[in-house]
Amino acid sequence: MRIFYAVAIGLLCFFSCADEDPINLEKVLAGGSTSVFAEFSNAFQFPAANLSPIELQNHRRGDVAFESSFVTAPSQINAGLGPIFNQNSCVSCHGKNGRSPFPDSENDLLGLLFRVSIPGINIHGGPKPVPGFGGQLQTKAVFGKKSEVSVKMNFIEIPGSFSDGEAYSLRKPIFNFDNAYIPLPGDVMISPRIAPPVFGLGLLEAISVEDILKHADPIDLDKDGISGKPNYCWDELSQSLQLGRFGWKAGQPNLLQQTAAAYLDDIGVTSPLFFEESSKHQIQYDGGMDDPEINNELLSLTTFYTQSLAVPVARNQDDPEVLSGSKIFDKIACGKCHVRNFKTGTHREFAFLSNQHILAFTDLLLHDMGDSLSDHRPEFEAQGNEWRTPPLWGIGLTKIVNGHSNFLHDGRARNFQEAILWHGGEANQSVLNYKNLSKKERTALLKFLNSL
């Protein structure tokens, strides 16, 4: 590993050129001192810029783990795939650490999967697993085993128009399931989820609970129409309910558990945290002789990789149209939930995540997004129509990194504008305001989103 020069970017609060206004770095460095400038396809693949040499080595080892393809046991390398799974590696869903596109073929769902449960709650207050299916539908199986289901996709186009008369159309996906290895129960609740980007997650994990709860207003005491509700989910390690931060409904309390759950449910790889196959009690079960299939070290390295990726800087922040779009973003109250600024707390383990000014554009809280986006499936405190505000940093690079511009929890939106227009519930007024903007103003707002 090469020599590493730690440079405190934070010391360089301002950088100015002769005859120009100073540029406030805090408006550019979305990930604080972790930030990198990158406007090409590897933009989400850089290590945080402020790692120590040892951290950099661990990041690299985690990188290898993140890209490793698992195969059926027994194998001398990467054993433990399945027996039922969604994809065989982390990177299969999070291509270049980014966002999965909406699949264009039912034969390969890429980073789209389906969480399932039946009415009621499990012993920790979480989703009640579906007998014979658990909490997630595995759409692939190792050779000779049967996947749980196949997925069929159809779409409905929903037309609409702006106040100025311009028309738009929204695409609603309809999912059907067949070839189930045993019949799905009639009361099953199914929630589609698309794989989100994985950079900057360590910073979100480093925000203090108190700072997140400052934005919470579950019963809308200030009567601004925006609630912000914390989700409390089961933390396997501490055996207690903790604030949820990760996943589309904030159903995971930390990155270690998020990573272990992904290994288990998505790849079929057991770990010391979740050491029973998702297929236990099903006919596909392999007997569990090799569980756990990865050790604590590998789980920690993969987790660390997601904690230690750099956030790409925001771009063109001095462009007049971007500035105008930024003002509109605030004016129509997008920033009420997509909270721009946070300062991370002091991280117990990793100094590089501590006390960073970040521009994540999320409050990490649940909000009612209306019936149109509802998955009709609760997850701990989150109801069907409630979703955690997703961060917006880096979204303008999605096209360069992943070759598409599909957004929202199931990838239904084909561009930023459709993503905005799908918002409902607490965001109804903001969407109405957006529809009432002039074409020029709408374009400016979209340009602002594209600069993030």
Add this chain to the structure above:
Amino acid sequence: MKYLKSIFVLLSIFNFISCSKDSIKPAVDYSDVLSNSTNQVIINTYKDLNDKSKLLLIAIDQLKSNTSTGNLELARLAWRNSRIPWEQSEGFLFGPVDQQGIDPSIDSWPVNVVDLDAVMASPDVLNKTYVDALEGTLKGFHTIEYLLFGENGNKQLAEFNTRQFEYLSACTQSLNGSTQQLFDAWRTEGQNFGKNLIEAGKVSSIYPSQKSALQELVDGMITIADEVANGKINDPFVQSDILKEESRFSANSKADFADNIRSIKNIYLGSLDGSGSIAGFYTLLHQSKVSLHQKIVNQIEAAIAAIESIPGTFTTAITLNRPAIQFSQDQVRALQLTLESELKPFIDTF
């Protein structure tokens, strides 16, 4: 993927937010370099890959219909030949190869041997459609390699059977489909992804500026240098674990590594024959950077030479010739450092 020194990241940010008023610097048009990189290097490499993978199918079918030692050697040679353009494409692993999920179908590793044995033992009809639907770890270069060369690289003619030939043929047809898809995705007559580089900075391109397209290219070079030095060489070498070696069955690792470096060379010089196009990437280094240009060329050649002069196979050298591997790794790292700390920051100033 990349392990930039903070100082370079900092420089990048400085260059990014520094005085970039158009009035300070006259706009320079880099479309000749971008067009040349796309048409002469990238698309031609993918065309070559597609052609060579078709020749591999011919050789496999020849072996299937006439199972002889000579035809087995020809099939193995055809595999090595098709591997060359693939490895020479890894300096630009962006765009369709990743975004359309093509890479796993071509180059997944390791091979899922348990499932492969189960496929062989099944009564299933083995054809292209069947293989297309399988996981990446049951098809592509390494599965074909495993079947052609065997676990220890010394598979005998007697160890082949009809079922394996059917699978080899179906696998290679599936590979043909992937290489065709990749070629079609880039070329003008197909989906024309190439226009994103050629028309960078225009609304028709995903790249907001020519500079970001050039950064894409230079970052691709850095990525593969890093991958060769700190992944492909490093993991089996440092852990003294031949199981971590990617092209072990065919003992093709040295060729893989050298062709990866040639991928850098091809983009850098702007041609596939090492001659140096008049619109090659290197022409961005104007006269004040002649010494940097010479340094990069020398380091590319030194890296290739060091890799190719590792005695024996990479597998045996892990045990028997460690200094030679160390030396080749050092050469690749030196090249990576130059690309990362000198070429990239220079492009960042555009």
